[in-house]
Amino acid sequence: VVKIVNEELTSLLGGHAAPLNLDVENAQTRGMTTVMVMGLQGSGKTTFCGKLAARLKKEGRSPMLVAADIYRPAAIDQLHVIGDQVGVPVHSDRERRNAAQIVKLGQRRAKDNKCDVLIVDTAGRLHIDDALMQELETIVKTVPMDEKLLVLDAMTGQEAVNIAETFSRRLDFDGAILTKMDGDARGGAALSVLEVTGKPVKMVGVGEKMDDLEVFHPDRMASRILGMGDVLSLIEKAEENMDLDVAENMAARFAAGEFNLEDFQNQIRQMKKMG
Numbered sequence: 001v002v003k004i005v006n007e008e009l010t011s012l013l014g015g016h017a018a019p020l021n022l023d024v025e026n027a028q029t030r031g032m033t034t035v036m037v038m039g040l041q042g043s044g045k046t047t048f049c050g051k052l053a054a055r056l057k058k059e060g061r062s063p064m065l066v067a068a069d070i071y072r073p074a075a076i077d078q079l080h081v082i083g084d085q086v087g088v089p090v091h092s093d094r095e096r097r098n099a100a101q102i103v104k105l106g107q108r109r110a111k112d113n114k115c116d117v118l119i120v121d122t123a124g125r126l127h128i129d130d131a132l133m134q135e136l137e138t139i140v141k142t143v144p145m146d147e148k149l150l151v152l153d154a155m156t157g158q159e160a161v162n163i164a165e166t167f168s169r170r171l172d173f174d175g176a177i178l179t180k181m182d183g184d185a186r187g188g189a190a191l192s193v194l195e196v197t198g199k200p201v202k203m204v205g206v207g208e209k210m211d212d213l214e215v216f217h218p219d220r221m222a223s224r225i226l227g228m229g230d231v232l233s234l235i236e237k238a239e240e241n242m243d244l245d246v247a248e249n250m251a252a253r254f255a256a257g258e259f260n261l262e263d264f265q266n267q268i269r270q271m272k273k274m275g
Helices: 002-012 025-030 045-058 075-086 099-112 130-142 159-171 188-197 218-226 230-241 244-255 261-273
Strands: 033-038 063-068 117-122 147-153 175-179 201-205 213-215
Touching: 002 188, 002 218, 033 045, 033 130, 045 063, 045 075, 045 117, 045 147, 045 175, 045 201, 045 213, 063 075, 063 099, 099 117, 099 130, 117 130, 130 159, 147 159, 159 188, 175 188, 244 261
Parallel strands: 033 117, 033 147, 063 117, 147 175, 175 201
Antiparallel strands: 201 213
């Protein structure tokens, strides 16, 4: 039963890992992939931008960060600190109060610097409001995005799904990122995000360090949601060592009410095969 539930959960979560869409055709002609990172305040957007930049840099890419959050105090400073930490250039403009223009100038600067991935850190709010959505829509109209990622805090549980639904309606994002998965959050929200929006969870943040970013694997998340971990390994071991015909024959005898001492002895023998 556990195995079947695990398999169904895995397929509900997307079945296989969904990679970031960084090698887009039109990106090749522009010579750069643009990634927009969005979400509510406090979900871990800015930190995720740094983690993604660090990961891409390790893969031999040349990313640049753009500070498009012009509202939150110290948002620009935070991104500069993170940029220095991971050794990636950051474009910001403290005078301009137009996020779309900042992103456009950032794109130009990235081209001049021969960067091949532009990561845009956008503004968040404490709750979804029309002004936030309009600003994000304007950014997308001004600078076409190859990958739009929605950062969701795993600790918010099912509320994350409502947030994802609203963002999906207005901005049609490409994939979700679950942060703070190093806590007690089992990530049940991940289940519903794909089901409700049709968008896969692409990556998960599993810690505070800049390299604590992992690809989202549906099978591992299913085990985590079930709280199973090693039980699945045990089931696999049982499947390898148990004789299916004997087990089916045993089940039939059970159903017919014919289970006797010899059958019990057979069961013990099967169990012993597992070591």
